[in-house]
Amino acid sequence: MALSGMRGLSVFISDIRNCQNKEQERLRVDKELGNIRTRFKNEKGLTPYEKKKYVWKMLYIFMLGYDVDFGHMEAVSLISAPKYPEKQVGYIVTSCLLNENHDFLRLAINTVRNDIIGRNETFQCLALTLVGNIGGREFAESLAPDVQRLLISSSCRPLVRKKAGLCLLRLFRKNPDVVNVDGWSDRMAQLLDERDLGVLTSSMSLLVALVSNNHEAYWNCLPKCVKILERLARNQDVPQEYTYYGIPSPWLQVKTMRALQYFPTVEDPNTRRSLFEVLQRILMGTDVVKNVNKNNASHAVLFEALALVMHLDAEKEMMSQCVALLGKFIAVREPNIRYLGLENMTRMLMVTDVQDIIKRHQPQIITSLKDPDISIRRRALDLLYGMCDVSNAKDIVEELLQYLSTAEFAMREELSLKIAILAEKFAPDLSWYVDVILQLIDKAGEFVSDDIWFRVVQFVTNNEDLQPYAALKAKEYLDKPAIHETMVRVSAYILGEYSHLLSRRPGCSPKEIFSVIHEKLPAVSTSTIPILLSTYAKILMHTLPADPELQNQIWAIFRKYESCIDVEIQQRAVEYLELSKKGAVLMDVLAEMPKFPERQSALIKKAEDSEADTAEQSAIKLRAQQQQPSNALVVTDQRPANGSPPVSQLGLVKIPSVSNVDHNSVDQGITQANGTLTVVDPQPPSAPSPDLLGDLLGTMAIEGHPGDVQGEKNLASGVKGDSNVEEALALAPVEEQTNTVQPIGDITERFQALCLKDSGVLYEDPYIQIGIKGEWRVHQGRLVLFLGNKNTSPLTSVQAIILPPSHLKMELSLVPETIPPRAQVQCPLEVVNLRPSRDVAVLDFSYKFGTHMVNVKLRLPAVLNKFLQPIPVSAEEFFPQWRSLSGPPLKLQEVVRGVRPMLLAEMANLFNSFRLMVCPGLDPNANNLVASTTFYSESTRAMLCLIRIETDPADRTQLRMTVASGDPTLTFELKEFIKEQLVALPTAAPRPATQVPPPQPQPASQPTAKSDPGALLAGLL
Template identity: 40%
Template sequence: MPAVKGDGMRGLAVFISDIRNCKSKEAEIKRINKELANIRSKFKGDKTLDGYQKKKYVCKLLFIFLLGHDIDFGQMEAVNLLSSNKYTEKQIGYLFISVMISAHNDLMKLVIQAIKNDLSSRNPIHVTLALQCVANIGSREMAEALGTEIPKLLVSGDTIDAVKQSAALTLLRLLRTSPDLINISEWSSRVIHLLNDQHMGVVTSAASFIEALVKRSPEEYKGCVSLAVSRLSRIVTSSYTDLQDYTYYFVPAPWLSVKLLRLLQNYPPPEDPAVRTRLTECLETILNKAQEPPKSKKVQHSNSKNAVLFEAINLIIHMDSDPNLLVRACNQLGQFLQHRETNLRYLALESMCLLATSEFSHEAVKKHQETVITSLKTERDVSVRQRAVDLLYAMCDRTNAEEIVGEMLEYLESADYSIREEMVLKVAILAEKYAVDYTWYVDVILNLIRISGDYVSEEVWYRVIQIVINRDDVQGYAAKTVFEALQAPACHENMVKVGGYILGEFGNLIAGDPRSSAIIQFQLLHSKYHLCGPATRGLLLSTYIKFINLFPEIKGDIQNVLKSNNNLKNSDVELQQRSVEYLQLSTVASLDVLATVLEEMPPFPERESSILAKLKKKKPSSVPDGPEEKREHKLPQAQMSNNIEVHALPAISAAPLSTPSSTGSADLLGLGAPTVAPSTGGGGGGGLGGLLVDVFDTPTQNGGGMDANGLTAGSDENYRKFICKNNGVLFENDSLQIGVKSEYRQNLGRLGIFFGNKTSFQFTGFTADLVCPGNLGDQLSCQPKPAGEVIECGAQNQQVIQAECVTEFSEAPVLNISYTMSGSIHP
């Protein structure tokens, strides 16, 4: 305890010594129980206890609590210590309260009153102790009672610097725990000008508080940009002797520099030419200092220096407007790719992933391709190897796609299992995106399946089938290549799926070669049949019925397989049903009917790949856009457009929103879209054919305006989707997604409406009002529950609506939504 030595609390020192000298747990508990009984009797029976004795006993209780024992008394004595004028007694009282009393304790009102008294005290030490207690507890009750008093301390000219520091950090804590109760709009300009304070400690504390305010309302505090640039300029251009008290291992005020650089990343590049020029000079100076010889060999010097450097590079990437700075930043990061420090290599790769997406620095990043490939192969840390994969993915374009994909395929054979699935997705995306010759794309995907078949998801092999079906020039090559791949002794089940589908559609293109005749294709596929799971067997049965149409000469062999007991009496209902139906179809149908039913799959509609969506959903932070898909410049959220996307797939729900397929097979991906009957499917036939169609179903877009009825454009179309299903996405734009999950029983219904915040900003003042126009209020009874006024970034709120149909109705209720984001109201 810090107060023992200075105050000479001998009794406390003896007690601590006794506890440390206990030779067993039982002896320690016995000594503690004896002391607790003594303290309890003193608090109850001795009315003459002075402040020193109360402080000593409270310290003992605190020590016992820190040893892990429960304390259920002494709180009132600690509260009484707060009224003492002695620093040590008040300090122990606040310490006990901060550690022992919860935010919902009955004594909290007394504590808050004591804090109010100390905040109005002329003794700055008492004020600081009170602020520290508020910051430690940070309860909502404290925010309500003190939310207007603490800002006055922060901006008052009579407040000393140490109190201002504590006030800023206390307000930051209250803002994080109770943002709706902290409103300092009337003090905003004075708070911003704290960045210009002469005391560096005040500026450092205020910078953290101002950044939190900026994230909540950037437009209101945009005046901080010029002040932050001015303060940063003075720090960067000063020597370590100018800021001696705030210099850390020869680096002037590194913590404040990092805070200011992060603060500036909340805004676009300054519009004022003078401010912009000054900021550019600051960033150039930081890059120049990184090239200077180190002033100290100690690790603290390099750590603080690199912290400022990396934050400056983050700001350069954020602004994305100065080609010279971007290239210099890239070159600086390139020097860290072979640094002996693992953390520096990791951070350099992570930052270069972002630089690779800029048109100004993409070519500079590509110069380090060989170094990154070497890092991928030799790096010992798996997290650094994963960042190397991310960087190769980000720097890839049409000029180096084949080389990068080849290197990633080579590494995939020995890659860590934790990153294989992500690597497979990235290789598949790059191969499709930059394929000039689609035979190369087919080779890449088949190699992926051969090397890491367990990590090749359905989306990957669905996609290659779609591309093969849509491109006549690659169908024969795909059939030949997959036929050769199936001849391997150990063949992954995903390879069998791809082979079965492609040969079922295009096996006739290679049947002219005696080495790949119809009977050989059939025998090759059927040799894998008993080694596969039920889903793959079902696909192969669909391939066999396709073969009857393509190769009538092997009809008998296929019918023998279909009528075998292993299929007709299979315990799997799906396989049994397919065998019976396909056997009957091949026996009864005429050649013309058979040719019509089993005709080749029509081309799929050209749509965006679902593999990229899967990768972004899996790990959005590591999937930067490619060089040909530049990121939009980050602007304050209030300036974002409200274009509406109506998604066929619900991304926000309380549970997976899946529906059965029309053929009775489970919709494995939970897509809930109409499936294709076996007669129109490809080699996948049946439910699998439907799954393929579902996977390539992608969102459509509607405008963000209002229609003639005053509703959001496209809402009527979205509404009609719920005639046939209970779950899905009702509305979506860049910032908000609304999902619906509902269930009905007779005339009663229960709807869960999920409001998802897709932005990095908080929604405040959120309201969702259900309006029943005209006579609908008498026909339909709705009881909505509140959705919650605040939706945090990346989170979702749920609103439950209980509905009862009183009489028949034809109109639909209207959902009116309003919220405030970044200071702008969105109706």
């Protein structure tokens, strides 16, 4: 834009550039906006020149990022100006400041139409540019016919027709139902005969949009497209201005080949032969040169030609030529070319009869795994995964296992899954498969999902010849001084089932097996302890009564965990201890697991789901889950009138026989250790039935621990996140609840406490207590709601509805309408985290007691930090990751003021409660704090997050925070979450759980001495 002659505008821009900080700039902008507003109020005294100048200033201020909420009418009015300078300003500023739904645009429609149908070509171009930029529905309804007439008019200059084609393309993309293109087949064919390449390029863009919507109507355009390609390939009648580094109009070539890919086949043999001659010429004439611009243009044409070759299913000779050409590309030094070569070679795998040709380049592809660029490493991994078969599986899996040790955290989970799938699909023998999976768990246990070791258990269980070998390998790994917890789980399970097959081998006696497993017990989490207890029981079963010393050791462990607060561990310890005293009963209950039924691999299904995660498939999956039956467990605490100790009526508790064991639970991740799952009989408690454990546990019920009684995992769908529920949640007054029954304790404080711990009381009033207990694993969680009736009268009309935010998938079991007196109902709630967000789910709970109707809306502690897993990061791992995540939106920095004053040690403890692992020694400044964690969701999988806090010892109320991750939304949400926890603000109501994307974070300006008192903080790492 020409600004010469506008001294006021030039001075204003100069003033903005001379501002030393953001505050000065804001003051100068506010002053100028006030001046413009004043002048616009006295519009009668403004000359066209002055109005133009002030509108230019408004546009400049808007481009700086400030809101300009006035002066729109003045900008629109300039469109009607008779002179070009004012009209140009009106069109440019209107297209920048207003969107397609702005009311002021209606005022300009007639003026724009007059310019389009007028004879002034300059005004026509301005009007077409405005319509093409805004593309609103009203513009499409009013102006599309006029734009169409301009495009096919023979009296208009090519410049106008070119803009008309692009304008019509925008209108059609935005409003295909409004723009009438019926019967346009002949007109499009006529436009493709155009000799002017500018008009032809815009017409081809329009054709691509039309054939993508309905290719059947444009068959007559196909030969025309082939002729255009012939013309360009032979450089016939191509003006010099459309030749880019010796390549005739590369953009038109790409668009033409893209249009051809929307047609299923090329029927005519002459047309097909001509097309393949053109493609052959492109393939033969493309090579890597030193000029980057020419490379970009020629490669754009080449890779579109490769896509067309694959689409047309060309002869094997041409396919071989394509693969050979790509083989050259993946060996060059230019990373962009290597990336494109690997990506297109991966696409070539979908074509039959070329896999063997691609295998010739396997060494070079493996070398690409060590490339400094992570995007190239990802493409190489995808290509190796796709080209793997029985002939090369061993080599590829071995290379991937070696690469696993040096791969980034962001790739390790995906890499682990692919290694496991390849080992399963192409294993030459099952012992090799077991070796690979155990090596995988040993090298990357943190990133190995439970599905992988569940699958190993299935293979070992179903193959008797494999069981001694697997048990021996598990023993070898347990002998290592330090192994991952996942390795402890799989090794303990296998040894529990099959360690007796090794009894004749040296070092494999039951006592030695028990000793090596028991050494790992102090270091494992509570979710692994039940598996170890089951393994101890199995070992005990195979040694009774031969080894009293080992028996006493195991009994001592069971007695230790009889009073464990974790119900699952407590129940197993109690049951195993009592069963082991019965001898023969233990042999029956803990018999060897039967074979699993044949089914599709959960790993392969998981990979297929991740590769084809379309909206339709997600809807099908959702409907399937909605059809699952419901299940809720009721535990009644019946107190005798004589005041004797309470007896916990668990219904009829049965130990399932071997035939009743649910094999699906291993795939689904339910810990069902060695056949000891406890189920609730559906009969009422008073129904007579033989009770195997009644005499064992009748006097051992513990008040307050009704037992983690697990049935079949058939959970109800609960309330899904449809639009009605989203709207209801957005309007839910969580904090403003008017009930005659007042809660006991502060609901907000209870919620905040549960955000930092996994069990506690969510809500309590004189009649009911709602407790909650959570278990979190990767991106999934399981909350159990304990609804306890505190009175001697029943609670009726009980309803519980989950109002989930859009980023959580939640399934609540069926809640009974009545809770009996002094009874407790357990309602499992399954949670799946889809993507990062700070929105919270709400439990809409209501019940009736006597004449009191109580309704409360409670926030559920399924919050962002529940899906974090702290992970230690060394300096060798931290700094490359920190440097690779450079700048917004992956790395965000903010100076936070109003922080609750606390010592650095207190802040470290606070971060640990958020599941952020503080990494001491990484920052040389003793006043700074560095933390790391891994975030899990279905969309991001495992995502490493790095946090740096820089404090000012002189002022504890402010700090500078930097958060970095590989996902922009995660970075923003995690930064805001930590900020909310640190800043001393009054507790606010939760954000409405609507799917509103976070605002695009702006890069924080570097603090200066004038704008930031904490300017002496250390710089970025």
